[in-house]
Amino acid sequence: MRIKSGIWGVAAALLLAGCKAGGDYQGMEYAPNMYHSVAYEPLTQITDENYGVWVNSLDNGRGEYYNTNKFNPFGMNMRLPAPNTVRRTDNGWLPYRGANDTTGLRLANRLVNPLQETPALLEQGKLLYDINCKHCHGAKGAGDGKVADKYPGVANLTGDAIKGVTEGHIFHVITYGKGLMGAHGSQVSEEDRWKIARYVKQLQKN
Amino acid sequence: MRHLACRFVRFRKKADISKRATMKKRLSRPVTILTFALILLFNLSSFAQTIPTEPEAISAGEALFNGNCKSCHRVKQKLVGPALAGVEDRAPSVKWIIDWVRNPAKVIASGDDYAVKIYEEYNKSQMTAFTSYTDEQILSILAYVKADAAKVDQPKGDNGGEKPETPGVPTGYLNAILIGLVVILVLLLIILGLIINALKKYLDQRDLSEEDKEVVHSKYTINSFVKSSGFIFIVIFLVASVTFKNVIDGLYTIGIQQNYQPRQPIAFSHKIHAGEYEIECRYCHTGALKGKQANIPSANICMNCHSQIREGTNTGTTEISKIYAAIGYDPATGSYTGKQKPIEWVRIHNLPDLAYFNHAQHNNVGGIQCQTCHGPIEEMDVVKQYSLLTMGWCIDCHRKTDVNTKGNEYYDKLLELHNSKKSLKVEDIGGLECAKCHY
Numbered sequence: 001m002r003i004k005s006g007i008w009g010v011a012a013a014l015l016l017a018g019c020k021a022g023g024d025y026q027g028m029e030y031a032p033n034m035y036h037s038v039a040y041e042p043l044t045q046i047t048d049e050n051y052g053v054w055v056n057s058l059d060n061g062r063g064e065y066y067n068t069n070k071f072n073p074f075g076m077n078m079r080l081p082a083p084n085t086v087r088r089t090d091n092g093w094l095p096y097r098g099a100n101d102t103t104g105l106r107l108a109n110r111l112v113n114p115l116q117e118t119p120a121l122l123e124q125g126k127l128l129y130d131i132n133c134k135h136c137h138g139a140k141g142a143g144d145g146k147v148a149d150k151y152p153g154v155a156n157l158t159g160d161a162i163k164g165v166t167e168g169h170i171f172h173v174i175t176y177g178k179g180l181m182g183a184h185g186s187q188v189s190e191e192d193r194w195k196i197a198r199y200v201k202q203l204q205k206n
Numbered sequence: 207m208r209h210l211a212c213r214f215v216r217f218r219k220k221a222d223i224s225k226r227a228t229m230k231k232r233l234s235r236p237v238t239i240l241t242f243a244l245i246l247l248f249n250l251s252s253f254a255q256t257i258p259t260e261p262e263a264i265s266a267g268e269a270l271f272n273g274n275c276k277s278c279h280r281v282k283q284k285l286v287g288p289a290l291a292g293v294e295d296r297a298p299s300v301k302w303i304i305d306w307v308r309n310p311a312k313v314i315a316s317g318d319d320y321a322v323k324i325y326e327e328y329n330k331s332q333m334t335a336f337t338s339y340t341d342e343q344i345l346s347i348l349a350y351v352k353a354d355a356a357k358v359d360q361p362k363g364d365n366g367g368e369k370p371e372t373p374g375v376p377t378g379y380l381n382a383i384l385i386g387l388v389v390i391l392v393l394l395l396i397i398l399g400l401i402i403n404a405l406k407k408y409l410d411q412r413d414l415s416e417e418d419k420e421v422v423h424s425k426y427t428i429n430s431f432v433k434s435s436g437f438i439f440i441v442i443f444l445v446a447s448v449t450f451k452n453v454i455d456g457l458y459t460i461g462i463q464q465n466y467q468p469r470q471p472i473a474f475s476h477k478i479h480a481g482e483y484e485i486e487c488r489y490c491h492t493g494a495l496k497g498k499q500a501n502i503p504s505a506n507i508c509m510n511c512h513s514q515i516r517e518g519t520n521t522g523t524t525e526i527s528k529i530y531a532a533i534g535y536d537p538a539t540g541s542y543t544g545k546q547k548p549i550e551w552v553r554i555h556n557l558p559d560l561a562y563f564n565h566a567q568h569n570n571v572g573g574i575q576c577q578t579c580h581g582p583i584e585e586m587d588v589v590k591q592y593s594l595l596t597m598g599w600c601i602d603c604h605r606k607t608d609v610n611t612k613g614n615e616y617y618d619k620l621l622e623l624h625n626s627k628k629s630l631k632v633e634d635i636g637g638l639e640c641a642k643c644h645y
Contacts, residue, residue, distance in 0.1 A: 009449040016456020021466040021591070030461035034558035043499060044553050074548050131486040131495075143277050146484045151514055152278075153286040159274040161334040179278075179331070180286060182510030187492045187503075 033057075036065040040077040047075060093190055100176040100183075111168030115194050125199025128192050132184065133200075141203040153180035163204050170197035255300040257348045267350030270343060274336065281354045287333060288324070291355035294348055304344050309335050467590035468552040472528045478519055481584035487576045494565045494576070502551050505533040513540070520587075554591050561597070562643050572632075573610040604637035 021027030029035055033055055037044065045068055052065030068075040086095060098104040098111075115121055130139070138144040141157035148154035155162055174193045175185040188196070258264075271279075278286035297303050298320050306313050306321065310333045313321040325332065409422050431437060479485050488494050493501035508529045516537055518526050530537055534545040557563055568574045577583060581592025593599060609630045611617040617630070624630050636642060 009446070009453065013449045013452035013456060016453060016459070019456055020459040021463045023466075024468050026466050026468075027463050028460050031558075034560055035461075035556055037559050039559075043502065044556070045550070076548060131488045135483060135485045135489065142273070146482070147511065148277075150483070151511060155277050156273055159277075160336055160338055161274060180514060182513065183506075184510070187489075187507055 033064060037067060038064075040069050041067055042078045045075065045077055089189070089191070091191065096171070096175055096185070096190055098172055098175070104176075105169065105172050105178075108168045108172030109166050111166070111171060113167045113171075113194050113198055115191070115198065117198065121195060122199055122202055125195040125197075125202070128188070128196050129199050129203075132188055132192075133196065136181075140206075141200060151180070155179070155181070157200055158204055167194070167197040167201055170200050257294060257300065257345055257352055259349065259353075263346040263349045264353045265350075266343075267346035267348070268354075270347050271350050275347065278333070281351055286331075287328065290351045293351065300345070300348070303348065304341055306333070307336050307339060307344050309337060311335065462594055462596060463554075463556070463591050464594050465590055466554055467588055468554065469588070470552055471550050473521055473525050473588075475520060475587045476583045476589055477585055477587050482519075487583070488569075494569045496566055496570070498564045498566070500565045505529055505546075505549065509533060509535065554589060555595065557595065560644055562645065571610070571614075572607075574607075600643070601638060604632040607632050609635060 019028035032052070036046075036052060038058075046065050047068050048063065049066050050063045052063035056062070056064045058064060067077065069077050072079050093114075098108050134145055135147045136143075136145045136151060136154045137157050138148070143154045143156035143159070145154065157163075171193050173181065174188060174196060175183065177183040184193075275290075279288070279290050281289065281291050283289050293303065294300060297306075298318075302313070302318070302320070310321070314325050314332070406422060409418075414422065479490075480487060487500075490503035490507050491500040492503070492507075493499045512526055512529055513535070516526060517523055527537075528549070529535075532547050532549045534543040534547075535541075536543055568579075569576065579593050581590075583589060583592075609617065609632055611621055611630060620635060621630060624634060631637070
């Protein structure tokens with residue numbers, strides 16, 4: 001009797017050891033339908049139609065975990081906004097429409113930063129600069145970030161060539177890139193670009 | 207120049223009367239003027255167009271070069287612009303270089319052959335104009351370039367071959383000590399065995415009672431040891447407790463994905479990007495500061511660097527070419543083909559639908575570091591789920607963590623109300639309310 005229960009115990013331990021997640025194995029799920037969205041989950045895609053058949057409560061002949069929007073390209077659950085969609089912003093700004101060419105850059109030189117200068121603005125500018133610019137342009141803007149060791153053509157923002165540029169110029173260059181710098185318009189919002197521009201001007205003064 | 211020389215000559219003549227007398231004898235006036243003019247011209251031009259060799263000029267040039275030129279030029283390596291070594295021999299003249307640095311557009315527009323050739327060679331991208339530079343500054347940069355170009359490359363083996371000394375005892379010593387200890391223990395065992403034998407022999411020679419003899423020659427066999435109740439108890443106790451612990455541990459792992467570490471379609475290493483190159487997490491995960499999801503970066507963010515960096519540290523071109531395939535980039539021509547295909551990243555962190563979590567609230571408002579929940583991401587080649595992500599884990603943190611009230615007007619009133627307490631925990635502002643996360 002004692003031996004029998006012992007064997008059961010060892011078997012249970014071995015069995016349960018298999019529930020643990022690690023490597024490619026996600027681990028055993030308890031109440032799995034809570035982890036699998038019935039609605040289209042934007043950052044998940046399950047293309048296997050039979051996945052989760054054993055918990056199906058929907059009577060649609062598919063696995064309950066199947067999560068693919070077959071009407072979208074590649075069955076993705078997210079899709080790009082329709083062309084020419086304008087994002088609604090807190091301050092009601094429309095997207096920057098300066099052209100990505102030398103004329104656009106020349107016109108951008110005349111743009112004035114619409115944000116009022118406050119200590120908080122500079123603080124936010126520093127945070128955004130540290131997130132988006134520091135790894136190439138360096139903490140002080142000297143073009144000595146870690147990535148600049150490997151990436152060619154990182155500009156020294158405090159150098160004579162760039163020291164005199166306007167905030168509008170900086171805004172334009174963040175949006176579209178310049179030289180070997182990539183365009184950052186998709187990942188840094190207009191407002192954040194102006195904050196960074198102001199902070200860069202502050203860096204150049206010091 | 208001639209006019210200047212004239213005045214200079216006149217002045218000298220007035221000042222030095224005796225010289226004037228001798229000169230008048232030997233040289234006629236126009237010749238004198240011409241000679242002085244030539245000497246002056248030669249002196250001036252040599253001042254303007256000779257690259258200095260003084261160490262001060264070279265160090266001044268180095269500072270200027272590092273501050274302003276280095277982003278596009280290296281001395282011996284072509285970067286965005288040409289390698290600068292030997293530029294003073296290549297270019298038409300030193301004066302040409304000075305003009306070019308001050309205003310390249312003007313030199314190109316003047317139709318200068320060499321300028322146009324360079325302009326064409328570098329895909330019609332123009333060098334930035336450094337209008338404020340003096341001749342002296344530009345010459346000092348040239349001096350630095352010349353001095354640096356003359357330096358012979360140090361063979362890399364000198365520095366690369368030497369291994370940095372690791373602190374602590376070297377492993378070789380440790381092994382030797384271990385082997386020594388084992389040898390000593392074996393010797394001790396042999397000596398003890400010999401002593402027992404010697405003692406037995408000695409006791410046998412003496413007259414002993416039957417009881418004492420039994421003690422001396424008692425038989426301890428493995429069998430008798432294994433069958434002893436003490437041994438059986440210890441073994442059963444150990445097996446039972448280990449089993450019990452494993453069963454309980456196993457039960458707790460159900461529904462928990464901690465340590466889930468799936469292989470991703472692209473072997474992206476956070477250790478290289480976030481660790482070695484110190485790229486901020488939120489440069490790529492742009493949503494963490496603004497929204498519910500931290501977001502998986504789209505391939506155009508990869509291309510901000512990988513349009514130029516085409517070979518990886520660990521995997522060469524195999525993994526980076528997968529980005530190119532996804533975004534439809536042809537590295538040979540440097541153009542986009544328009545044929546795009548999503549990268550099917552494997553999701554690691556997943557909360558059940560019944561729980562709401564917002565990145566911006568924690569990261570932006572609360573000022574919680576990414577690593578608090580995601581662990582030392584900057585040391586992971588392959589990312590794994592570091593935290594439990596259970597409700598107990600959330601609650602635990604909400605009980606322990608102080609609210610980040612610094613510089614946030616929103617909390618001023620609350621702080622006043624909670625003045626009696628030492629610190630304001632998340633718990634105190636409703637961090638344990640069910641409906642905070644479940645609704």
